[in-house]
Amino acid sequence: MDLYDLLMKRRSVRNFDAREIPAEIVAKLVAAANNAPTGGNLQPLTIVVVREVERRAKLGEMVGGQPWVKNAPLSMIFCLDFFRLKRWAEASGTAFRGEEALSHFLIAYADVMCAAQTVVILAENYGLGSVYIGTILFAVDQAREYFAIPRFVLPVMVLSLGYPKTVPKNIPKLAAEIVVHLEKYETLSDEAILDAFEDKYGEIDENVERYFERAFVEAVEAERQEREERLEAIKEGMKRLQIKNNAEFLFRLRYPADFMVELNANMVDSFKNAGFECFGS
Numbered sequence: 001m002d003l004y005d006l007l008m009k010r011r012s013v014r015n016f017d018a019r020e021i022p023a024e025i026v027a028k029l030v031a032a033a034n035n036a037p038t039g040g041n042l043q044p045l046t047i048v049v050v051r052e053v054e055r056r057a058k059l060g061e062m063v064g065g066q067p068w069v070k071n072a073p074l075s076m077i078f079c080l081d082f083f084r085l086k087r088w089a090e091a092s093g094t095a096f097r098g099e100e101a102l103s104h105f106l107i108a109y110a111d112v113m114c115a116a117q118t119v120v121i122l123a124e125n126y127g128l129g130s131v132y133i134g135t136i137l138f139a140v141d142q143a144r145e146y147f148a149i150p151r152f153v154l155p156v157m158v159l160s161l162g163y164p165k166t167v168p169k170n171i172p173k174l175a176a177e178i179v180v181h182l183e184k185y186e187t188l189s190d191e192a193i194l195d196a197f198e199d200k201y202g203e204i205d206e207n208v209e210r211y212f213e214r215a216f217v218e219a220v221e222a223e224r225q226e227r228e229e230r231l232e233a234i235k236e237g238m239k240r241l242q243i244k245n246n247a248e249f250l251f252r253l254r255y256p257a258d259f260m261v262e263l264n265a266n267m268v269d270s271f272k273n274a275g276f277e278c279f280g281s
């Protein structure tokens with residue numbers, strides 16, 4: 001298949017069959033990750049490859065009980081790694097202070113994601129599905145302890161992979177012309193922005209299940225895989241908060257704005273515990 005067609009049909013997959021991923025394929029995935037672009041060619045990346053059932057289950061718990069992490073035959077923990085560079089610099093009689101320099105941090109984070117996305121694309125090419133798990137950021141202390149990750153290394157992203165059993169169909173996106181601006185930034189009016197998101201999500205449906213299939217497929221999939229009645233709790237939350245539109249659903253219920261800001265303190269602490277001091281006081 002043409003690479004464009006492959007990318008246009010890619011979806012995050014959260015339902016995997018039990019087939020193992022052959023070792024040769026895993027080797028190619030990580031080799032391609034290691035060959036990804038990286039600022040200054042510094043390669044501040046370590047990938048922890050997790051295949052053991054018990055470790056998968058533990059990782060799944062850590063990231064907030066996302067069942068697909070445990071069910072996927074393989075997860076990769078993408079770590080932003082300044083440990084190796086610091087040791088190398090010191091052993092060579094100099095100093096690397098990336099953990100104090102926001103510029104090093106931001107470029108290294110971009111490096112890590114270039115590598116991770118390379119895996120996503122190559123995996124797709126081999127008929128695999130994948131899903132990023134960003135919530136590892138809320139479990140940095142725990143993940144560092146469990147996976148023996150040293151200071152100056154941050155687990156910043158998980159990618160879970162496997163052969164898809166089902167692939168979501170109805171994931172909406174903004175129209176490309178809303179996202180792509182020609183030659184200069186085009187500031188949209190509130191009305192145009194409202195229209196763009198209305199086109200993306202449609203109205204909040206009377207049929208809440210159908211709405212979740214396009215606006216919160218993670219919750220639908222979690223319910224399918226674990227029967228935890230999460231959907232009922234979300235529906236109840238929607239009623240309680242009198243959620244009237246998609247933005248309210250996202251920023252009052254799913255990612256409550258104040259709560260997201262409150263999370264900063266714990267996250268910065270866990271980064272500091274790993275020796276990262278580049279976020280101001």
Ligand SMILES: Cc1cc2nc3c(=O)[nH]c(=O)nc-3n(C[C@H](O)[C@H](O)[C@H](O)COP(=O)(O)O)c2cc1C
Binds near residue numbers: 012013014131134135
């Ligand atoms: C940075 C990042 C973090 C993500 N974290 C999670 C996650 O914790 N759990 C999950 O199920 N999906 C996660 N996803 C997948 C998104 O939910 C998914 O990409 C989005 O809904 C769009 O769907 P698509 O990938 O099929 O286009 C993440 C994606 C990205 C890029």
